[in-house]
Amino acid sequence: MLRYFSRRLAFAVPTLLAISLVLFVLLDLAPNDPTGQLPLTIPPEVREQIRDSLGLDDPIYVRYVKWLHQFFVNEPINLIEQAFGVEIGNSEERLRVRSWATRSPVVELIAERLPQTLWVVGLSYLIGILIALPVGVITAYKQYSWIDQLGTFVSMVGFSVPTFFTGLLAIIIFSVTLSWLPSIYDTTHEVTDLSSFWYQIKQILMPVLVLSLYNAAQLSRYMRASVLENLNQDYVRTARVKGLRERAILFFHVFRNSMLPVITMIALGVPTIFSGAIITEQVFRVNGLGQLLIVAIQGADIPLVQTLTFLFAVLIVLFNLIADILYGLVDPRIKYE
Amino acid sequence: MEQLTSTYPPRCPFWILLSCALLLWACSPSEKNPNVTKEEIVDRHLDVLYWQAPSTLNPYLSGGTKDMEAASMIIEPLAHFDENGQIVPTLAQEIPSFENGGLSEDHMSITWKLLPNVTWSDSTPFTAEDVKFTADYCMNDEMGCNALVEFQDIDEIVVIDELTVQLRFKKPKPHPFDAFVGSNNPILQKAQFENCTGLRAQECTEQNFGPIGTGPFKIVEFRANDVATYVANENYRESDKPYFQTATIKGGGDAASAARAVLATGEYDYAWNLQVEPEILTQMSQAGYGEIVTGYGSQIERLMLNFTNANSALDLDKRSVYMDGNNPHPFITDFNVRKALSLAIDRNMLVEHGYGAGGAPACNVVPAPLRFRSPNNDSCTESNVELANQLLDEAGWIRGDDGVREKDGVKLSILFQTSTNTVRQGTQALIKQMWSAIGVETELRNIDGAVFFGGDPASPDTLQKFYSDVEMYTNAFLGNDPESYLANFTCDQITSPKNDWLGTNVNRACTPEYDKIVTELSITADPQKREELAILLNDTVIQNYWLIPLIHRASLSARLYSLGGVRMNGWDSELWNVADWYRIEANVFIFKEAEVSN
Numbered sequence: 014m015l016r017y018f019s020r021r022l023a024f025a026v027p028t029l030l031a032i033s034l035v036l037f038v039l040l041d042l043a044p045n046d047p048t049g050q051l052p053l054t055i056p057p058e059v060r061e062q063i064r065d066s067l068g069l070d071d072p073i074y075v076r077y078v079k080w081l082h083q084f085f086v087n088e089p090i091n092l093i094e095q096a097f098g099v100e101i102g103n104s105e106e107r108l109r110v111r112s113w114a115t116r117s118p119v120v121e122l123i124a125e126r127l128p129q130t131l132w133v134v135g136l137s138y139l140i141g142i143l144i145a146l147p148v149g150v151i152t153a154y155k156q157y158s159w160i161d162q163l164g165t166f167v168s169m170v171g172f173s174v175p176t177f178f179t180g181l182l183a184i185i186i187f188s189v190t191l192s193w194l195p196s197i198y199d200t201t202h203e204v205t206d207l208s209s210f211w212y213q214i215k216q217i218l219m220p221v222l223v224l225s226l227y228n229a230a231q232l233s234r235y236m237r238a239s240v241l242e243n244l245n246q247d248y249v250r251t252a253r254v255k256g257l258r259e260r261a262i263l264f265f266h267v268f269r270n271s272m273l274p275v276i277t278m279i280a281l282g283v284p285t286i287f288s289g290a291i292i293t294e295q296v297f298r299v300n301g302l303g304q305l306l307i308v309a310i311q312g313a314d315i316p317l318v319q320t321l322t323f324l325f326a327v328l329i330v331l332f333n334l335i336a337d338i339l340y341g342l343v344d345p346r347i348k349y350e
Numbered sequence: 351m352e353q354l355t356s357t358y359p360p361r362c363p364f365w366i367l368l369s370c371a372l373l374l375w376a377c378s379p380s381e382k383n384p385n386v387t388k389e390e391i392v393d394r395h396l397d398v399l400y401w402q403a404p405s406t407l408n409p410y411l412s413g414g415t416k417d418m419e420a421a422s423m424i425i426e427p428l429a430h431f432d433e434n435g436q437i438v439p440t441l442a443q444e445i446p447s448f449e450n451g452g453l454s455e456d457h458m459s460i461t462w463k464l465l466p467n468v469t470w471s472d473s474t475p476f477t478a479e480d481v482k483f484t485a486d487y488c489m490n491d492e493m494g495c496n497a498l499v500e501f502q503d504i505d506e507i508v509v510i511d512e513l514t515v516q517l518r519f520k521k522p523k524p525h526p527f528d529a530f531v532g533s534n535n536p537i538l539q540k541a542q543f544e545n546c547t548g549l550r551a552q553e554c555t556e557q558n559f560g561p562i563g564t565g566p567f568k569i570v571e572f573r574a575n576d577v578a579t580y581v582a583n584e585n586y587r588e589s590d591k592p593y594f595q596t597a598t599i600k601g602g603g604d605a606a607s608a609a610r611a612v613l614a615t616g617e618y619d620y621a622w623n624l625q626v627e628p629e630i631l632t633q634m635s636q637a638g639y640g641e642i643v644t645g646y647g648s649q650i651e652r653l654m655l656n657f658t659n660a661n662s663a664l665d666l667d668k669r670s671v672y673m674d675g676n677n678p679h680p681f682i683t684d685f686n687v688r689k690a691l692s693l694a695i696d697r698n699m700l701v702e703h704g705y706g707a708g709g710a711p712a713c714n715v716v717p718a719p720l721r722f723r724s725p726n727n728d729s730c731t732e733s734n735v736e737l738a739n740q741l742l743d744e745a746g747w748i749r750g751d752d753g754v755r756e757k758d759g760v761k762l763s764i765l766f767q768t769s770t771n772t773v774r775q776g777t778q779a780l781i782k783q784m785w786s787a788i789g790v791e792t793e794l795r796n797i798d799g800a801v802f803f804g805g806d807p808a809s810p811d812t813l814q815k816f817y818s819d820v821e822m823y824t825n826a827f828l829g830n831d832p833e834s835y836l837a838n839f840t841c842d843q844i845t846s847p848k849n850d851w852l853g854t855n856v857n858r859a860c861t862p863e864y865d866k867i868v869t870e871l872s873i874t875a876d877p878q879k880r881e882e883l884a885i886l887l888n889d890t891v892i893q894n895y896w897l898i899p900l901i902h903r904a905s906l907s908a909r910l911y912s913l914g915g916v917r918m919n920g921w922d923s924e925l926w927n928v929a930d931w932y933r934i935e936a937n938v939f940i941f942k943e944a945e946v947s948n
Contacts, residue, residue, distance in 0.1 A: 044811060046804025050414050051496060053803070054828045054835075057814070057845075057852035059498045060805055066494025066552065114405040114412065115574035117555040124572055184607075189614050189637075197399075197600065197611055197618070201577055298602040300403070300576040308403070308575050313800050 018338065025330050032326045036319055037077050045313040047113045080319065083110045088120055112317040113308070118187050119320045122305060127287075128199050132300030133192055133294070134286045137221045141228025142279060148229065149236020149275075150268060156241065164233065171230030176223050180296035183219045194219055198299045220297040228282075235278050239271040246270075273344050280336035284328035396597035396913075396931060399621040401608040403459075403575045403601020408558035409534055410488050410495045411551060418534045419622070420578055420599050422923035424471075424538035425563035425588070428462050428481070429527070431921035433645055433717035435830040437527055441465055441476070441537065441564060446526075457522035457875055462530070464513040470539050471568040471583045478515035482507040483540035485517070485529060492548040497535045500528040500828065524875035525831045532829060533923035537564070547941075566592035566929035577603055586929065593915075593932040606630060612640050612908040621911045623926060625773055626904050628706025631908075640911055642707050644904040647920030648835075649826040650712050651901040654857040655682045660765070662815050670816050672844045672858045680760045682819060686745035687762065688895035691820075693738035694788045697731055697900055700780055704773045710908035712899040715886045716832045724885040727892050730899075739790045747789070755789035763791040767811075768822040769799040776902070777822070807850045814851045816858075824903055830921060833871055833880075836887045839896065840865045859896040 047067060048060040058111035064070065071079075087107050094101055109118040164314035188196035195216050204210045243249065244267060286313045298304075302321065309317040341347045404420035406412045428442040437445050443463045446452020452461045468476040485507045488495040495501075503523050506721035508516045517529060529535060559572040562912045564587070580597040582904050583725070600618070608621040609631055616639035624631065625644070631642055658677050660670045673679055681687050697711035713730035716722050746892035747755040755762045764785070766862060768774045775796055782792040784834035795818065797811045813821055827835035837843070839855035841862070864887065871883040891897060905920045915931040918924060 044804070044806065044809040045798060045800030046806040049800035049802070049804030051803075052415060053823070053825045054499075056499055056854060057498050057805060059496060060492070061852060062495055062498065063494040066492065066549070077787070097786075111552060112405075112574070115555075116406060116408075116411055116552045116558055117574055121555075122574060127574070169721070184610075188617075189610065192615065196607070196615055197603075197616060200573065201571065201579055295603055296607070298600065298607075300573075300602045304602055305575060307837070311800060311802065312405075 014341075015260070018334075021334050021337070023278055027332070029323075029327060029330060033081070033319075033323050034077065036322050036326070037080065038073070040315050040319055041073050041076075043313070045316070047313045050312055062132075079108070080110065080316070083108055084320065084323070110316050110320055112314050114251070114314045114317070116313045119317050122317065123302065123321065123324070126300070126302045126305050129198070129299055130287065130294075130303065133198070133217060133220050133299050134224060134290050134303075135299065136217070137224030138282065138286050138288075140221060140225040140229055141232060144225060144229040145232035146236055146275075148233040150240050150263065152233070153237040153240035153244065154263060164237070168230035168233050169227060171226040172234075176227055176290065176293045177296055180219070180223045180228065183223055184296070196297070198297045200300050220290075220293055220299055224293050224297075232275065232278065236271065236275050239274050240267060243267045243270050273340070276339055276343060277336045280332055280339055283332050283335075284325060287328050288325045293344075390413050391527075394593070394595040394933065396620070396924075396928075397593040397618045398597065398599045399608045399611055399618045401603050401605055401621070401623070404572075404578055404599060405574050406558050407561055407569060407572055407578070408538075408551075409536065410493075410497055410538075410599060410827075411558060412496070416601075416622075419923040419925050421536065421561065422533035422565070422925050423567040423580055423597065423599075423928050424565045424569055424583075425538065425561050426537045427532055428464070428530040429928050431532055431830055431919070432926075433917050433919045433921070435921045437531055437830065439465075441468060445940070449627045453526065457524050457526070458771050459518045460523075460526040461510070461514060461516045463516070463586065466513055468587050469585045470562050470564055471585050472539075472562050473585055474539075476513045476537070476539075476564050478509040479512075480537050480540045481515045481530065482509050483543070484535075484538045487538060487543060487547055487551070488549075490536070491550045492550045492907065494553075496808050500535050501833075504529060522873060522879070524834055524873065527831070528829060532921070534828075539563070546780050566915055567597055570596075588929065592929040600921050609634055610907055612910060613637060613642075614639070616640065616910060617912050620916070621908045624908055625708065625771075627704070627773065627776075628702075628708070631706060633746050636645075636912075640913075642911055643907050643909055643916055643918040644707050645918035645920035645924070646710075646718060646904045647826060648716065648718055648832070649903040649905075649920070650715060650717055650779075650899050651709070651822065651824045651903050652712075652715070653691075653898040653900060654813075654816070654823075655688055655859070655895065655897060656816050656857055657683055657819075657859040657896075660819055662817065667847065670858075672846050679819065681747075681757075681762055684745060685895065686720065686741045686903070687747070688898075690741045690788055691739035691785065691790065692895055692898045693734045693741070694784045694790075695781060695898065695900065696733040696784060700777050700900060702739055703780060704777050705901055705903070707904070709901040709903045711894065712902040714888050715891050715897065715899055716827075716836070716884060717899075717902045719830050721881050722832055722884045722888075724888045725894070726889055733784070735784075735787050736927070737891075742788060745843050749789045752790055752791075753786075754791045761791065762789060763793070763820040765793050765795060766822070767795040767797060767802075767818040768821045769802040770796045771799070774822060779850060805851075807852070812851065814845045814853065814856050816845070816856050821856075822900070831880075832884050832888075836871065836884060836891075837868050839887075839891060840868050857896060861890075 048063055051060065087109055090101050108122065111117065112119050112122060115122065148164050152161040155161050176244065184196045187194040198216050198220065202213060202216065202281065204213050249262060249267060252266055287302060291307050294301050294303040295307065304319065306321050309321065359629040400416050401418065402416045404417050405414065406417050407421045407424065409418040409421045426440050428440060429437050429445060430440050432438045439445055441464060443465055446460050446462060464478060470476055485501055485504060488497055489504065490502050503519050503521065505518045505520045506867055508518060510516055515921055530537065542557055542562050547559050550595060561568045566583055566586050568583045570579040570581050572576050572578050578599045582592050582595050586592065606622050606626045609624045609626055611618045613634035614637045635641060656670065657679055658670045658672055701709050701711055711731045713727040714724050742755055747757045749755050766778060768778060778794045782794060785792050801809055801811050802813055805814055813823055839860060840855065841860035843853045843855035844860065845851045845856050846856050867883055867887055871880060874880050874883060905918065905924060907918065907924060909916050911932045913931060914934045915927065917927050919926050
């Protein structure tokens with residue numbers, strides 16, 4: 014087990030290095046420019062100076078090595094310094110990965126965005142799972158009944174209607190027409206008492222529900238297929254012959270076995286929480302990691318795009334590993350060599 | 351199976367209970383409008399929406415309008431432009447002139463007298479040293495200061511006494527109101543930014559995100575690309591202002607949803623830059639919460655006509671390269687073609703479909719201020735397809751079988767590019783239609799704004815390279831004097847591989863006569879003579895059809911009816927007078943409840 018784990022981890026390092034190089038080259042080939050959003054009244058010579066000050070005139074390999082050094086050496090040292098309050102070397106002079114648009118350290122921008130993304134997208138993922146599992150079980154158990162048809166219909170709608178449509182629809186109904194819920198998410202809102210908690214629930218409700226619908230739609234289909242497959246297995250028949258209660262069969266035998274592939278799906282989906290829900294975040298102005306990424310792409314803020322996309326790659330590799338390990342933990346038949 | 355189903359379903363699971371509770375809560379009629387509760391708590395709180403979120407509060411380091419405006423609540427220049435483009439003193443006692451001795455007779459210097467007893471928000475005095483420091487800060491070569499153009503003629507800055515500062519120029523400068531006039535070059539506090547000069551400017555995140563200012567507000571928290579939270583500056587020089595105690599600028603989303611948050615739901619007091627299709631804005635305004643406000647500056651949406659051959663079959667060393675005028679465009683260099691292209695365009699229709707209250711038909715390249723506006727070109731607002739057709743017929747451009755005109759094997763077939771933006775694509779489609787009526791075939795192309803406006807010499811799609819026949823974008827001038835803007839069309843500004851495509855004359859039309867008048871303007875101080883020369887230059891550009899002006903664009907924002915004091919400004923930051931903004935007591939929500947009870 015441990016050997017398997019460390020071997021996989023060792024393999025991850027060259028994979029991630031290769032990903033970072035591909036990302037860097039791709040971003041360098043992209044034709045947009047960080048001075049593109051400046052007003053035209055700023056003359057070309059000044060733009061050239063701005064580009065110079067951002068280090069854009071260095072050749073690509075220099076910039077790549079610089080980024081590697083900043084990301085893998087300087088930023089971790091910085092994190093250690095902040096966590097333990099110590100100073101390692103000359104922290105004043107240490108170059109950090111800086112966003113071109115804000116000129117502030119990328120890591121700080123990401124840390125600032127993490128809470129709202131985890132709250133909104135994470136909560137919707139959780140609620141999506143909570144909805145999807147029972148819906149999957151029930152629709153499978155009552156295959157072709159009206160409840161199955163309804164479940165299929167709702168999940169098809171949830172899966173195929175984009176969130177920018179459902180989100181807008183929710184805003185038009187609940188904010189514009191009914192004036193019940195705020196249409197804009199206030200990221201500075203702090204929960205201090207009951208009424209501010211109430212406001213937090215109100216502002217988080219629409220984005221969370223819109224995203225939950227989408228997440229639940231996908232997972233409930235997997236769950237349904239998995240339960241259906243298990244219901245026809247011999248062990249179910251054996252259990253029934255033994256005279257077990259139907260509820261016990263469904264929830265102790267079938268449910269647990271059906272969870273095996275679904276757990277993998279859930280674990281593999283976790284990185285998408287961090288990458289945010291780009292569109293939903295824009296619609297409700299949640300301004301989390303997804304919005305940070307899209308603004309950075311539009312503004313050609315390459316250090317920020319590079320760092321964010323690379324972190325997402327790390328998460329994906331990591332959760333792939335976690336999914337494999339979880340699989341072994343819940344299913345004793347699987348052995349790691 | 352019969353028996354099985356009878357034991358099912360189990361007790362109502364938790365998630366069903368949860369959703370039932372949510373549904374009940376959502377349907378409960380006693381729930382109050384969340385806006386009203388919020389409004390009651392934060393009556394003296396100003397909620398502003400900038401859908402392009404501010405990235406920094408140091409306008410010298412970013413230069414996007416959003417950043418400059420978000421900073422303008424905190425840091426101030428010596429003088430602002432008012433809504434008519436007039437210079438009005440802010441941190442200066444008066445505007446320097448020959449009469450008050452502020453301007454020297456030889457145009458080599460300008461002397462500003464600062465308001466006495468002004469303090470920074472940290473209670474330290476504001477002095478001439480801060481002004482000198484700010485200029486030195488921006489003029490540092492290593493820094494990449496984007497307001498550099500306003501400072502570039504300055505030789506040195508001399509502090510005469512604590513409240514007097516003199517800017518000395520390298521050459522005579524008849525219009526010396528560039529530096530420290532307008533919100534894009536405000537004064538920074540020397541004590542705060544002293545260690546942030548040159549390359550270090552980038553690393554001073556704390557300072558860039560929290561400048562200490564003399565303005566009506568100070569920053570509480572700045573989250574880049576998300577939200578800025580302000581509180582009133584208790585050391586502001588007018589003790590009863592600002593009227594609001596706190597303010598936030600929220601960012602993110604898009605223009606249409608920003609308009610909705612003010613006009614349709616009344617959640618926000620003010621929303622900035624709403625270039626949205628006019629019918630959507632009109633529809634939203636009907637909710638009765640607020641209105642659209644517009645401010646005209648010098649923004650002109652124009653068609654640039656490429657005078658060099660941009661044929662994609664040409665080698666890169668020839669394509670769109672000026673070659674002293676020896677690489678002419680096959681048909682745009684024909685005066686009659688250019689004139690016909692302009693005559694065929696119905697500008698009123700473009701305004702109606704794409705701009706509404708946010709634009710007016712334009713016939714000049716210098717549309718404002720009024721004293722620089724040429725009266726000679728106003729007839730362009732009427733399109734004249736007949737005359738256009740006649741001109742082309744007479745010039746020998748004959749319609750072929752496909753309805754497209756041609757002469758000597760050259761077809762009037764135009765590649766027309768612009769940036770990606772729904773209003774621009776709508777305008778493109780309309781113009782294509784209008785040109786087809788005069789036998790001109792048009793192929794449309796749009797390029798992402800970050801590329802088109804990016805100016806990266808390695809990209810073939812920048813507006814400077816102009817690898818197409820016609821392109822459309824908006825340009826304007828800094829401040830209220832068009833001198834440097836009109837100098838964009840001189841021969842030495844032509845973009846080409848020689849200057850790495852850095853230049854401002856992108857359509858590559860120029861004449862020595864025009865250059866001569868530009869030089870004359872740069873040494874003329876007499877206001878009346880300046881107006882005459884500027885109008886002459888404008889008319890040269892327009893009457894030779896170097897470009898085709900389309901729309902005089904306004905800055906377009908929205909305010910709640912309960913927000914008073916807004917003086918919408920197209921020349922400076924829209925928040926330039928935020929100290930005077932106030933809450934109108936007749937609450938808009940009371941008005942709405944009354945309407946419902948009827």
